Amino acid sequence: MSSVYEQVYAIVWRIPKGKVLTYGLISNMLNSRLSAQGVGWAMQALAKNSNKPGKYNATNVPWHRVINSQGRLSTHKNPDIAPGLQKKLLEAEGIKFDAEDKMNLPSHLWKEGLLEL
DNA sequence: ATGTTGACGCATG
């Protein structure tokens, strides 16, 4: 574990099923070594690595459990990810969305993880 | 090296 990206993946890796974290929170957990936007970039890089061999890729890291601070999804800007995929994956874990693709953040936030780190 | 862009966040209007 050397690069900040790997630290991001290591955190995302630990998010339990049905729980989520936000970009800004992860950024804070890294002690400002990477901005919230940087976390977003790490996720984007993850999607690209899904084909390449490597320790972390879209297959073994639950990237869909990372959302923005408003409880909304933001993957629609990334062409590498099918529209609605993230929402679908999260709903499969029991997370509900309203008509605006928004979820109740506090009730699904991975608080235990925040305490540990 | 430099300017632009963006899976972001927060404050303001």
Next chain:
DNA sequence: CCATGCGCCAACA
């Protein structure tokens, strides 16, 4: 609710 502006930092041309 939407639009800007500023801070942030990695990727890209």
